[in-house]
Amino acid sequence: MASIADAPALEVVETALPITVDGREQMFRAFAFQGAKEEEQLLVLVHGDASAGQALPLVRLHSGCVTGDIFHSMRCDCYEQLQASLKAVLESSHGAIVYMPYHEGRGIGLFKKMRAYALQERGVDTVDANTAIGAPVDARDFGLAAKALAYLGLNEIRLLCNNPAKVEALAGFGITIAERISVASKPNRHNERYLNTKRDRMGHQI
Numbered sequence: 478m479a480s481i482a483d484a485p486a487l488e489v490v491e492t493a494l495p496i497t498v499d500g501r502e503q504m505f506r507a508f509a510f511q512g513a514k515e516e517e518q519l520l521v522l523v524h525g526d527a528s529a530g531q532a533l534p535l536v537r538l539h540s541g542c543v544t545g546d547i548f549h550s551m552r553c554d555c556y557e558q559l560q561a562s563l564k565a566v567l568e569s570s571h572g573a574i575v576y577m578p579y580h581e582g583r584g585i586g587l588f589k590k591m592r593a594y595a596l597q598e599r600g601v602d603t604v605d606a607n608t609a610i611g612a613p614v615d616a617r618d619f620g621l622a623a624k625a626l627a628y629l630g631l632n633e634i635r636l637l638c639n640n641p642a643k644v645e646a647l648a649g650f651g652i653t654i655a656e657r658i659s660v661a662s663k664p665n666r667h668n669e670r671y672l673n674t675k676r677d678r679m680g681h682q683i
């Protein structure tokens with residue numbers, strides 16, 4: 478089993494980061510982490526602290542998605558999930574959003590994700606499209622995320638997540654998931670098939 482000790486080395490920098498959520502200004506503490514590989518960089522936005530309440534911290538591990546997070550693409554539900562998670566974390570006494578840009582396209586990168594999209598346009602589903610271009614269905618590694626959580630004292634958490642495999646991966650790195658809380662998103666005519674595939678072929682509990 479992998480452990481936090483096997484995860485990449487860690488460099489950290491911290492700053493305040495004001496952002497807007499639903500048009501309102503919200504202040505987070507932002508921590509950037511650099512892993513062993515140049516592309517392994519992640520951002521953690523922390524809200525509140527452990528002294529603020531009784532509940533375990535509420536955490537979202539979010540895989541970067543240029544098309545969804547930035548352009549609000551309707552081919553996936555990333556933007557909706559990120560916004561719902563930000564709101565849930567802000568409503569909690571203590572929580573964090575862990576954002577992993579290098580998890581783009583479930584870890585295969587933007588270009589291959591777009592190649593897979595092009596195949597999906599011809600009727601191939603998200604799992605088979607990855608296989609067809611020789612990319613793994615899921616290439617994400619959660620070692621750096623687990624190490625960042627441990628660094629921030631977030632060793633026991635409630636996780637905003639629809640993907641049981643993610644829960645297992647984190648647990649494998651020594652993070653205790655006391656509760657998994659689903660993040661709802663509304664299907665639209667562009668992503669209905671994608672969401673169904675995530676549910677039927679990837680074990681997502683949507």
Ligand SMILES: [Zn+2]
Nearest residue numbers: 542545553555
């Ligand atoms: Zn997306």
